[in-house]
Amino acid sequence: MAIKLRELTQTPELIAGGHRACAGCLGVNAVRQVLHAVDRPVVTTSATGCLEVTTTIYPYTAWQTPFIHSAFENVAATASGIERALKVLGDEGAIPRKVKTIAFAGDGGTYDIGLQALSGALERGHDFLYVCYNNEAYMNTGIQRSGATPYGASTTTSPAGRRSLGKTQRPKNMTDIVVAHSVPYVAQASPHSWRDLATKVKKAMDKEGPAFINILAPCHRGWRYPMEEGINISKMAVDTCVWPLFEVDEGEWNLSYRPRRKPDVADWLKRQRRFDHLFKNGGGPVLDTIQDTVDEDWAKLLERCGEPPKTD
Amino acid sequence: MRPDTGRVAMTGNEPGALAMKQVRPDVVAGYPITPQTELMQQFAQYVADGESETELILVESEHSAMSAVIGASATGVRAMTATSANGLALMWEMLYIAAGYRLPISTMLVSRSLGGPINIHCDHSDAMGMRDTGWIMLFAETAQEAYDNGIMATRIAEHDQVRLPVMTVQDGFITSHTTQVLSILTDEQVSEFVGIYRPKKSLSNFDQPMTYGAIVLPDFYMDVKRQQAEAMDNSPRFVEQVADEYAELTGRRHEALESYRLDDAQVALVVLGSAAGTAKDAIDIMRERAIAVGLLKVRMFRPFPRVEVAEALSRTRAICVLDRSLAMGAPMGPLAADVAASLVTGRRAPPLYNAVYGLGGRDITIADFEGVIEEAAEVAQTGAPKATVRYVGLRGNEE
Amino acid sequence: MTVERQHAIQPYAPAVQREIHKAGEWHWEDRWRDLPAGGTVPQGGTSENYVTGGWRSDKPIFDAVTCTHCLLCWVFCPDSAIDLDDGKVTGVAYDHCKGCGICAYECPKQDAMVMAPDTQELPQ
Numbered sequence: 022m023a024i025k026l027r028e029l030t031q032t033p034e035l036i037a038g039g040h041r042a043c044a045g046c047l048g049v050n051a052v053r054q055v056l057h058a059v060d061r062p063v064v065t066t067s068a069t070g071c072l073e074v075t076t077t078i079y080p081y082t083a084w085q086t087p088f089i090h091s092a093f094e095n096v097a098a099t100a101s102g103i104e105r106a107l108k109v110l111g112d113e114g115a116i117p118r119k120v121k122t123i124a125f126a127g128d129g130g131t132y133d134i135g136l137q138a139l140s141g142a143l144e145r146g147h148d149f150l151y152v153c154y155n156n157e158a159y160m161n162t163g164i165q166r167s168g169a170t171p172y173g174a175s176t177t178t179s180p181a182g183r184r185s186l187g188k189t190q191r192p193k194n195m196t197d198i199v200v201a202h203s204v205p206y207v208a209q210a211s212p213h214s215w216r217d218l219a220t221k222v223k224k225a226m227d228k229e230g231p232a233f234i235n236i237l238a239p240c241h242r243g244w245r246y247p248m249e250e251g252i253n254i255s256k257m258a259v260d261t262c263v264w265p266l267f268e269v270d271e272g273e274w275n276l277s278y279r280p281r282r283k284p285d286v287a288d289w290l291k292r293q294r295r296f297d298h299l300f301k302n303g304g305g306p307v308l309d310t311i312q313d314t315v316d317e318d319w320a321k322l323l324e325r326c327g328e329p330p331k332t333d
Numbered sequence: 334m335r336p337d338t339g340r341v342a343m344t345g346n347e348p349g350a351l352a353m354k355q356v357r358p359d360v361v362a363g364y365p366i367t368p369q370t371e372l373m374q375q376f377a378q379y380v381a382d383g384e385s386e387t388e389l390i391l392v393e394s395e396h397s398a399m400s401a402v403i404g405a406s407a408t409g410v411r412a413m414t415a416t417s418a419n420g421l422a423l424m425w426e427m428l429y430i431a432a433g434y435r436l437p438i439s440t441m442l443v444s445r446s447l448g449g450p451i452n453i454h455c456d457h458s459d460a461m462g463m464r465d466t467g468w469i470m471l472f473a474e475t476a477q478e479a480y481d482n483g484i485m486a487t488r489i490a491e492h493d494q495v496r497l498p499v500m501t502v503q504d505g506f507i508t509s510h511t512t513q514v515l516s517i518l519t520d521e522q523v524s525e526f527v528g529i530y531r532p533k534k535s536l537s538n539f540d541q542p543m544t545y546g547a548i549v550l551p552d553f554y555m556d557v558k559r560q561q562a563e564a565m566d567n568s569p570r571f572v573e574q575v576a577d578e579y580a581e582l583t584g585r586r587h588e589a590l591e592s593y594r595l596d597d598a599q600v601a602l603v604v605l606g607s608a609a610g611t612a613k614d615a616i617d618i619m620r621e622r623a624i625a626v627g628l629l630k631v632r633m634f635r636p637f638p639r640v641e642v643a644e645a646l647s648r649t650r651a652i653c654v655l656d657r658s659l660a661m662g663a664p665m666g667p668l669a670a671d672v673a674a675s676l677v678t679g680r681r682a683p684p685l686y687n688a689v690y691g692l693g694g695r696d697i698t699i700a701d702f703e704g705v706i707e708e709a710a711e712v713a714q715t716g717a718p719k720a721t722v723r724y725v726g727l728r729g730n731e732e
Numbered sequence: 733m734t735v736e737r738q739h740a741i742q743p744y745a746p747a748v749q750r751e752i753h754k755a756g757e758w759h760w761e762d763r764w765r766d767l768p769a770g771g772t773v774p775q776g777g778t779s780e781n782y783v784t785g786g787w788r789s790d791k792p793i794f795d796a797v798t799c800t801h802c803l804l805c806w807v808f809c810p811d812s813a814i815d816l817d818d819g820k821v822t823g824v825a826y827d828h829c830k831g832c833g834i835c836a837y838e839c840p841k842q843d844a845m846v847m848a849p850d851t852q853e854l855p856q
Contacts, residue, residue: 026803027819038812038828039779044787045832050810057807062539064408077547079771081779087536088776089407090546091400091430098397102360102404102412103536105388109359109410116537138400141393215807249833249847252808435770496769534774542776549771556764557771564769 024219029057033085040083042075045248047255048154048238049075051212052125055152055234056086058222062120064103068130069093071161071240072154094134097142097151100124104147121226122149128169129159131235132195143202143231150225150232153195156240164243168193171263172314173307174295176243181298186307191314199233200269206232208268208277212239213256217266217277224270237264245294257289262319267326276326283319286312340516345476345508348515349415349441350375352483354385355523356439359410359530362390362398366420367453368505369443373415395420399427399440406436407545409535411487413438417505418445418459425462431498432467433561434545437490437530438498440468441483444606445505446693454694455505457605458658460634461667467561469499469568470635474609477515478632479503481585484518487527488575495568497561502634504607506694518583526582565636572633589633590641594620598627600709601646601683603654603672605631608690608697612655615702624710637671643679646672651713652685653705655725659689665722686718690725701726784811788831791850794823799844805835 035056042049048071056063065086067073073090076083091099104122111118126135131153139151158176159165166179172191175181179188199207205228210218218236225232239255241248258264261284266277287308290296299307323330343351349372353361363373379385392398398414405412416424421442431438447458460470469489473479479501486499503509518526534543549557569589580586593613595601602612609630619626629645631638646652654673656666664670669687676682688705690697705725712718724731768774792805799821806814806821813829815822821844824835831850839845 026807030803030806030816030819034812036812037777037780038825039782039784040811041779041782041784042810044810044830045834046810050808053810053812054807064536066404073546074548076779077544077773078779078782079547079549079553080773081782082544082547082773082776083779084544085542085776087408087539087542088544088546089404089536091403091434092426095397095400095427098392098400099404101390101392101397102362102401102406103408104404105360105390105401106405106408106410106412107537109388110408110537115531116539120537120539137393138397141397144393145390212808249837251832252834252838433770434772534772541774544773544776545770547771547773553767553771556767559764560767560769563765 024216026215029219032057032059035085036076037083037085039081040076041078042071043242045241045251046071046075047212047251048072048127048156048240051154051236051238052152054212054215054218055123055222058219059226060223061226062117063123064107064120065123065125066090066096066099066103067124068096068126068135070127070130072125072127074161093130095138096124096126096130096135097139100149100151101142101145101147104149124149124151126153127160128153128155128157129167131155132168132193140202143199143204143233146230148229148231150222150234153233153235154238155235156238156243157192158243160240160243169195172311173299175298176295186298186304187295196235203272204231204233205229206268206270208234209264209266210234210236211255211259211264211266212236213252214259214266214278221268224268243295246292250292254289254292257284257292260284261286261289262315263289265319265322267322274325274327276323276328279328286315340514342512342514343476344371344510344512345479345503346371346443346510347375348476348480348517349443349483349503349509350379351517352480353413353415353441354379355518355520356484356487356527357385357411357524358387358413360388360390360402360405360412362392362401362414364392364395364398364416364420366395366417368445368509369415369417369420369441371509372441372443395423396427399424399431402438403427403431403434403436406438407434407536409532409537411491411530413440415441415443417443418447421459422447422462425466428463428466428468435496435561435564436498437496439486439490440498440500442500442502443505443509444502452693455507456657456692456694460500460502461658461660463500464635464667467497467565468635469497469565469572470633471499471501472605472632472634473501473503473508474607474630475515476503476508476513477585478587479508480515480517481579481583481587484523484526485575485579485587489568489572491530492571492575495564495571497564497568502606507607516583522582526579568636569633569638587632589638590645591630591632592645593628593630595627595629595645598625599650599713600624600626600706601629601649601652602626602705602709603629603631603652603668605634605668606657608655608657611697611699612702615699615706618699619703619706624706626706626710631668637675639671639675639678642672642675646676646683647679647681649683651709652683653688653709654685655688655690655705657691659692684712684716684718686712686721686723688723688725695726697726783827784830785826785828788829788850790831790833790847791826791829792824792831792833792835793846793848794821795844795846796822798841800841802840804838804840805845808834808838810834
């Protein structure tokens with residue numbers, strides 16, 4: 022049964038208003054959407070980052086769930102401790118057994134500094150959901166490049182300049198890295214596709230063992246698009262196949278969405294001023310490389326998901 | 334064949350593991366590092382044999398060990414870990430956070446030098462690196478003390494007037510890997526002594542969802558830290574309370590400070606950890622040679638019992654504080670600096686200097702201590718130390 | 733922008749302090765010694781009492797007549813600021829709405845949520 026938005030409205034609002042995220046923040050929106058898809062008590066934890074600092078400015082907290090932040094690189098380790106403690110308490114009947122731990126982190130806390138702790142927790146098989154809200158740079162400290170920043174993007178530490186066309190490396194494929202841990206559930210999601218996102222969260226919550234959802238979270242401060250367009254930007258990322266939606270459920274690859282027409286990546290890039298320089302002198306080869314990489318990755322994904330090869 | 338109770342012969346790591354088992358932590362996070370490894374191996378064996386019901390998380394780093402323990406403790410269960418040297422250094426960030434969140438975590442440190450160059454043997458540079466992190470720190474001279482501290486730490490940390498993490502320290506290899514005879518309690522005795530830890534406020538209270546680790550800005554941060562400092566300052570009386578109860582159970586009373594032949598001493602040595610035993614033997618010898626020397630052993634290093642230290646040393650004529658670590662560029666080693674500061678705020682400050690010894694496991698012998706005492710006795714006469722910091726047991730002459 | 737409005741967006745506005753006072757087991761005016769231990773916030777959702785509406789320059793205007801209650805504005809709102817009653821949109825929580833405009837941009841019925849310059853004073 023397809024999830025209806027009306028059903029999601031029946032769940033409590035676990036991220037209260039009055040948090041201090043930027044207007045139009047899709048990181049917080051992604052977290053809100055995740056928590057609306059949750060049907061049981063959860064303990065939440067977050068890495069240091071935008072999400073944590075904006076939702077917990079003392080004595081205010083936006084969290085209506087028990088919540089802990091401890092540091093940047095360790096959210097999966099903190100979640101490991103919570104998860105085992107909940108098991109102890111569940112076994113002795115102090116709390117319901119179905120309580121689940123959810124860890125949130127940005128791309129910095131997931132792709133880079135938190136990768137070791139995440140890998141360890143996945144390998145150990147803790148029963149938890151890890152959500153990466155991927156805004157493709159260190160936004161909390163002011164838009165520095167991360168391992169998730171796209172090739173060619175201008176950030177404050179990979180700025181475009183007379184001798185630079187932005188970041189010179191392609192982002193690492195974090196979702197694949199998680200898949201390589203052979204955990205029960207791995208998925209990519211996008212906030213514009215709320216039903217897909219909620220469905221994936223529900224699946225992830227029902228697994229016993231680690232689940233990982235990588236959610237693209239456009240950031241208008243870092244990506245430099247008008248703040249009202251964030252949802253549309255995420256939709257275009259999916260339509261251009263820059264951010265394909267898929268899941269790896271118990272090792273089985275399923276494509277969640279196949280765009281009828283696959284627009285040029287340039288259409289997506291053009292709307293974000295972090296790529297402005299690519300449309301000026303000398304950016305052409307970079308644009309070509311970006312398109313080629315997306316096409317290759319998309320073809321590979323179609324094959325993995327057992328889909329017919331690309332037609333357009 | 335090792336009996337469960339009474340007098341046993343064990344290396345220091347074994348009673349560490351035994352204490353960890355007997356206090357029945359709900360969650361333990363473990364990661365191997367020399368010389369602590371044996372402790373965690375032994376504990377893992379207890380779990381494997383069904384002697385311990387603890388959820389053992391075998392993490393991928395010490396940073397994650399402390400992080401997992403913080404997560405578990407905040408969720409409202411008893412959580413522990415153990416480490417050494419670089420492992421503690423990797424935890425460093427999380428040590429502050431555990432203390433700042435007022436989580437009653439107890440941890441065992443098997444002390445080892447913090448290179449470079451790398452060295453796996455004992456000194457206190459690891460422990461000294463954490464001295465300002467907000468943990469109560471108890472040093473053990475012997476395997477017996479390591480065991481006793483390991484049990485008392487849980488009670489101290491969880492005392493509702495304390496709520497601070499506790500680090501119990503034993504000397505790597507010197508204590509952890511040498512066999513000593515000690516008295517142990519039964520599992521039931523320990524279990525009854527430490528009780529069950531189930532706090533009302535925690536992450537597992539879904540009726541009142543709380544937030545740990547909010548960002549506290551200048552409007553509240555200093556107040557929160559002042560409160561933490563007060564908890565630390567107030568803790569000694571509760572440490573003492575727990576020590577009293579433990580003495581009732583075992584007949585072994587562990588004071589924050591232990592004095593040895595100090596009452597009439599003109600010369601005082603101050604040490605931490607295993608070297609106290611050697612010092613006591615040297616003192617006996619020098620007493621026979623009519624040198625009035627005594628020892629002050631600091632068992633509770635944090636909070637530093639400054640009033641009691643000043644009181645114990647104020648009547649002497651010379652004080653030599655022995656540090657098993659360096660504080661590079663500082664006026665003196667960490668223990669010496671604390672003793673000096675205590676004396677300055679006390680009634681009288683006798684001449685004091687610092688002797689650095691035993692770095693990276695360099696042995697300190699009775700003969701070394703005799704030399705130290707002779708020099709300190711000279712200072713008692715002249716009132717002037719040869720140098721603020723002396724080094725014991727270097728290759729060749731000190732100069 | 734009036735003086736009152738400036739005042740309303742100060743983090744420690746008296747109205748907010750009173751709210752916290754009511755909601756919590758600790759008091760804003762408490763001395764350092766009486767704050768909850770460890771910098772914890774002993775209850776959830778206290779940010780409800782914090783007004784971010786003052787960040788806005790444009791505000792969304794909701795039209796109940798044209799709204800089809802598709803709820804897209806609700807699910808896409810980063811600020812949990814779309815008011816609902818039994819699964820139907822009833823308006824915007826202006827205390828928290830920061831005026832990002834996602835609701836209006838994504839509204840399939842373009843008249844149901846429209847951005848307009850915010851000239852009104854904030855509720856205290």
